[in-house]
Amino acid sequence: MVLLDLGSDWVTPSWLPLALAVLLLAVIGFLYWSMRRNLNKISVPPRAPSPPSSPPTPPTPTH
Incomplete structure (x- = not known):
């Protein structure tokens, strides 16, 4: 049968x-x-410089 021959x-x-x-x-x-x-049509504005971060505070001891 030719109809069933899928190859x-x-x-x-x-x-x-x-x-x-x-x-x-x-x-x-x-x-x-x-x-x-x-x-190419997308324009991203330049990022404003971030202010310097404050030094990290030491952790407070918990009892």
């Missing part, structure tokens, strides 16, 4: 895995390009 060229053409791999690479490339373009 035949009628069900899975030999070029289908290659076409799917190329399609996935194209989608990943497009998403990378789109994300890179949008991430």
Whole structure:
């Protein structure tokens, strides 16, 4: 029976895995390009310098 033969060229053409791999690479490339373009639009203001911290206080003894 040709319909039950899942390895035949009628069900899975030999070029289908290659076409799917190329399609996935194209989608990943497009998403990378789109994300890179949008991430370049984000501007983060520089951080203000923090004041020096006070020296640590010694722990108080507990009984």
